[in-house]
Amino acid sequence: MESSKNKSKLWGGRFEGQTSTLVEEFTQSLDYDSLLYAQDIAGSRAHARMLAMQGVLGSDEAMKIIAGLDQIQEEIESGNFLWNQELEDVHMNIEKRLTELIGPLGQKLHTGRSRNDQVALDFRLFTTSALTLWQEELLSLIRTFTDQARKNVDVILPGYTHLQPAQPVSLAQHLLAYVQMFKRDFERVGDALKRTKVSPLGAAALAGTTYPLDPQQVSHEVGFKDVFSNSMDAVSDRDFVLEGLFSGSVIMTHLSRFCEEIIIWSNPGFGFILLPDAYSTGSSIMPQKKNPDVAELIRGKTGSVYGRLVSLLTTMKALPLAYNRDMQEDKGPFMEAHKTVLSSLKIMTGMVSALKFDSLAMEKALKSGFLNATEMADYLTSKGMPFRQAHHVTGKLVSFAEKKGAGLEDIDLADMKKFSDLFEEDIFRVLDYKEAVNRRNTPGGTGPESIAVQIRDIGEWVDIQVKSGKCGDSLG
């Protein structure tokens, strides 16, 4: 006699033992799967319609199935659906309910389909939504950084290399560097999307099916363009998840870099920014503290997204064809990474738009850092001294000024001439910080014309993305 429990498992026919609760808990994927209900139902609707078009189902049958699916979606969204962990996954939960609602016809929906291609479609739809949301948020973030850049073209701060003051730059130039990173992120996510929006339905368990399915039709119905080329690849490919996790990792890398700057810049030794209250917290023991917790958390969560990429790479390594249960471990990593990436992008947009910059603190940092030394070297070069020698002479003058506790601009011309005859009165204009920034007007440089071009170009590029509707209506 068969246990009543195993009766409810679809593959129970041949099994005589009893799956322990611990194993059931361990193997179920409902925690993550249940987040795929909308995708699962969308895929099922498309499958039912296609089956009817191909004559595998009657059109009345398809209509009944779709009506049943509609009702299930409503039940789930209104909180009236009873999820049953014993049924293992989202597919079985929905199919069982469908059969309750419309009788044995509900089982026909599975014709020509396996959970292997079904879950692949569901997760491709989910990943597509996630990556599209990232793109939308990247555009918002780009606009926010660009707005801040536009407002701060005339603010000059030390450009750092090795976190040492190097050359004066416009704050706009600094912010626009991040815009370029996020633009690459947008494009990288777009490239990942090309390989995500490919329908695997029709691959069945691994070999294709004997039913006269039309995979292209299903792909069209769910909003994809492409279909799988090989059934064994279709059910065992998780490249699209890896690409999502990698794109997300690079996004987090970029965000972590600006977070590091927010954290350093809000230390009183710098004081370049005033942390908006909404994005900082206090201390339970130290009343004077205003901590950049939000920036720290985004920086800290970067590790979490990297780890998720490592998880799935490791899981996929050396798996023979075709589907293996290990692959179930794609959903947790991606879904959690998605949540982190999406929140981080949104919060960064809010935080950056609320940032206030302290141009006086920046000016102070400029003066104490010999940020016009390169100008002096270039000046000497322009007068005919080979660059390496000009660099050497300037180095000597920096030492000289340092010992006097002065800036380069404070040295007498007479003293300068002791180091090189080439110095003339015009050196003092050269040493002015503002002038130094303005002179760097070649394409991509920190000069105002270059920055104007950057801002114009990025604006046009954003407009094109929005108009092309590539990443959804919410940007319209």
Next chain:
Amino acid sequence: MESSKNKSKLWGGRFEGQTSTLVEEFTQSLDYDSLLYAQDIAGSRAHARMLAMQGVLGSDEAMKIIAGLDQIQEEIESGNFLWNQELEDVHMNIEKRLTELIGPLGQKLHTGRSRNDQVALDFRLFTTSALTLWQEELLSLIRTFTDQARKNVDVILPGYTHLQPAQPVSLAQHLLAYVQMFKRDFERVGDALKRTKVSPLGAAALAGTTYPLDPQQVSHEVGFKDVFSNSMDAVSDRDFVLEGLFSGSVIMTHLSRFCEEIIIWSNPGFGFILLPDAYSTGSSIMPQKKNPDVAELIRGKTGSVYGRLVSLLTTMKALPLAYNRDMQEDKGPFMEAHKTVLSSLKIMTGMVSALKFDSLAMEKALKSGFLNATEMADYLTSKGMPFRQAHHVTGKLVSFAEKKGAGLEDIDLADMKKFSDLFEEDIFRVLDYKEAVNRRNTPGGTGPESIAVQIRDIGEWVDIQVKSGKCGDSLG
């Protein structure tokens, strides 16, 4: 005027902005923190008692506080506690409730303590429990493997290198190899515990405190032996979490190796094991399938634990002293890894105890793999031929036998003599598989005496661990 919302934040005194819901959701740690309620309360009890012993609190005050904490624990465990995400973390939720219950006295509990040392203690207590549970499960697993080894001393199967048949071994020897891995795991976890069971309470925010605390007393109360040596290290050290994650990663590596063997061995081409129904599943589309899903999932989840180790290593890299909010990202990775490691150990114990081995299938594999070739080479060496030459001659004979479709034991002595004069009639006893196994009786080898020693030694070692009570009563 202060917003009523910020009034409820403890550090709200100086803040004027409003923390958005998104940021609140992003920065809260309650999801994971709330799992630390028992540890938080245990630490608070110990702190209150110590404060009373040191005269910082009256003993009646401490008693009231402890009574309040007891009630809160009861409320939480009976599901009657209202968690409030706005209060950010477990510490604030409990303290707020305590103050409701016993009035302003509740706030005195925080005397000489900061959330920085408090959360470090809570998480050290949690990690201690987790690692102790792993040790218990490792002992169970060792006993299960040893039991199976004891039952299968006489079963011989091909020992593989490069997954190619190499030399015949006892199934017991194969299983006892895993016992050694799990024994190392037990010891490695024990080493991690030494550095986990160190109380940080008394470090306060980062610099120690002006109250006359007795950190040693708190450590004793919570069941630890050691206390922190340096307050700045105490609040910023997460080595113990890293060690836990690494130990867990190596445990998963070992489990994944046996899972790979379960998966390969249950393929019909091997057929060495019969998968117990409770640890396998069927296919929704292919009725004949019996899939080793549980073994696949443990193998797949190995990647997940590795990823969590990477997460925290990345998060901790290059953080300046002392506490940084990034460190909040230690809990999620460890708690999830803990769940995976603990379940995997338990399930593996159940699965291994239920495994049935097919000795006939193993015998068949032995015969087709020339698994006595090394015996032949050793035979020639024992007759005086240098080993390398013996290896060469045997290689020629394997080719000869392969072309005839026979085993080495099926070649006529006359034919053998064409390859070397040293062959005599006694070669045939040498080529017997059972004999080959029995001959390897040096310490650690696959021979029966060596195996008996291994089984005896591991039994004694397990007994010592259990008697020492190192890993809790549940083993008694």
Next chain:
Amino acid sequence: MESSKNKSKLWGGRFEGQTSTLVEEFTQSLDYDSLLYAQDIAGSRAHARMLAMQGVLGSDEAMKIIAGLDQIQEEIESGNFLWNQELEDVHMNIEKRLTELIGPLGQKLHTGRSRNDQVALDFRLFTTSALTLWQEELLSLIRTFTDQARKNVDVILPGYTHLQPAQPVSLAQHLLAYVQMFKRDFERVGDALKRTKVSPLGAAALAGTTYPLDPQQVSHEVGFKDVFSNSMDAVSDRDFVLEGLFSGSVIMTHLSRFCEEIIIWSNPGFGFILLPDAYSTGSSIMPQKKNPDVAELIRGKTGSVYGRLVSLLTTMKALPLAYNRDMQEDKGPFMEAHKTVLSSLKIMTGMVSALKFDSLAMEKALKSGFLNATEMADYLTSKGMPFRQAHHVTGKLVSFAEKKGAGLEDIDLADMKKFSDLFEEDIFRVLDYKEAVNRRNTPGGTGPESIAVQIRDIGEWVDIQVKSGKCGDSLG
């Protein structure tokens, strides 16, 4: 007085201490840098030509510089160049030699350029070459797999899921699944190349330059199309390296999957392939062994490439703008990963083209695995039974056959009818393996028409790539 040693360092003007040998060894990047000599010289040639076109150098000066560079390249390639570790990197080694050859003019080459943008260009050129080589090898690998597929359309083997026999598939279908993976790899590498072939020259140290440079001209000279948009991004962007490492990681994932199959398939329990001698090795102690070492090494080295991706992600996390010395750690990881990926691709191509498949062994595996069970279930469904029920009935029949030690095709019709009245004589044709494969002729399935389409499509796609010259002349 200045030490003669520091005189040779370009930034020695201001330094008075002495860099210890250990530090020199630690900070030098010459080990990897010296592999960039060709790229460094190509970039310098382009820079010199552009400086002349812009009037910064005289055209005779540019010619002298280029002649000097040509001579240096010849010296390096003929082994007559003396690398000096004290000069730290490739740039300084070449510049010093140039100055020896053509005098102080050599120093003018550095006008408007910094090592920050120079090394970024060098490494973008190197990465471009590497990725292009990968693309070439991916095309060769695709052709090799496709050739093997073409030859093995009629060979049928078990398609596995969970490494359990699932449904019969054509060996061609199995091989063509890998073709799809490598095609995605090709495209993914191509997407990475778009973001790699962007010239950063003109960004100088971080802020752009005051010289009237023409970055577009340099980009054109070195064979790139795009130029940097923002100087601070240009010197601190290593996304292109990350993308290369990620693309390489996914390539290795795919290779490791086929390696796993080679290893399992060459075990005698499967016996599906005969390992070519050139791609296997023997044992020093076991004369009968023929080990799939090459496949194991590719599988093992997958971990190494993953690790390199983790290295650079970790290194880049939370670096403030602009250049930081940490970034020097991009070269080692990528160069080693490149070597591994390139060798693995080449060796896999050789190994796959030399593989011999044993169709008899595959046939034997088919018969023992009930690989026609799905056919039976589909048969019942086609006769009107709901699929879930058909699956259940077939499961019962598999149990029945298993107990008799027979295949489904060996059960009498009368016996079948005890399980369902729907069985008729035509069931036996349905259970034939060849027929089962042939029936799955929907797009992407394992049927012969589907396979013919796949082979035709991939051939056309390869031709387009080759003709477009996207990945170099060597494919012509």
Next chain:
Amino acid sequence: MESSKNKSKLWGGRFEGQTSTLVEEFTQSLDYDSLLYAQDIAGSRAHARMLAMQGVLGSDEAMKIIAGLDQIQEEIESGNFLWNQELEDVHMNIEKRLTELIGPLGQKLHTGRSRNDQVALDFRLFTTSALTLWQEELLSLIRTFTDQARKNVDVILPGYTHLQPAQPVSLAQHLLAYVQMFKRDFERVGDALKRTKVSPLGAAALAGTTYPLDPQQVSHEVGFKDVFSNSMDAVSDRDFVLEGLFSGSVIMTHLSRFCEEIIIWSNPGFGFILLPDAYSTGSSIMPQKKNPDVAELIRGKTGSVYGRLVSLLTTMKALPLAYNRDMQEDKGPFMEAHKTVLSSLKIMTGMVSALKFDSLAMEKALKSGFLNATEMADYLTSKGMPFRQAHHVTGKLVSFAEKKGAGLEDIDLADMKKFSDLFEEDIFRVLDYKEAVNRRNTPGGTGPESIAVQIRDIGEWVDIQVKSGKCGDSLG
């Protein structure tokens, strides 16, 4: 006929094909192996001696073998040994040379041994040396940090949390926090050593051997205490390498944290340290720069060591028993990580001992950061105000002072009293930074007595390690 090339391969007897150069290059491990020559020879000497003691070799034979090995070691160390890549690995290169030197007897050395247990012993010896060197360098580093702490007990700087000024601490306390990290590292490496110093010799290929070997004797000869318990585990265990890589990763984490501080502290906005010239470099384009390159490189190389740990974890995942060629990929990762860890420790010791701290800059940072706010809150608490309320009142006073551009110590008592009646004249002594530090004298706090205890304890601990000779003579 056999090719002359394959004749030289030991397993060539049965092979007819030809291994291509590319494969040879791919599979050889000589690049790393050759660094194991000393370990290989030491292991062989011990093996030969044991074989003689057990009567397997004559004692004159053993003496001839050992003399031959001595000569080979001399040849290698004097650069007169010809490494032959065709012979694949270090073992074969040495054995071939031995046979040239002493004839066929050379081959007898391999009796009862396989390359599987031989390479495991070699690499355990190598890892033992490496970890012992790390321990030595950790002790040096601990002494260096402790020396700096001793010199800087009276220097006070802001203790940071969230990189925001929190409470004043002694510089000694800050430095001693690192001492605790390195002490844990020392102990962790010691724990790894326990599991590394286990001799696997006698496990042979995987099953043990028929020769009457004495594994304990070999273990003793090479300086280990323990021997393997199970032959299959002995040849397939790489836990010791993983533990080495993990210990190294945590060491790098700790170093990276101090590097981050060096980098931030040497920025002019902090100015807490003066970078010694020997550990910083200049810029080729900016004459004023003094860059913390060495600290940046150690920070950057942290990623490289993490990556190596990921590499080997990934490689070991899901490998079936016993030896697989994948395991060859243990040497590269560990050897490179070893080089990085060892150099980083040495360089950090040099750099820290050369660091000069600027106590004036630290004082300036103290004053501008309200670092006595906690003192004020504690003051109020000590007068009976509940801590949370005291925190709130102090927060209000910080706002008040901030608006006046003053410190808390600059507010009139009268003004203070507007916020709370509890303020009296004694508040001003409480607000003194030095006093604040001195008051935190509980165990582990930043007060001078606590620091004296820490310094004394660590000194005693170091003495014990040195005297126990645990990590070699060089410390004597």
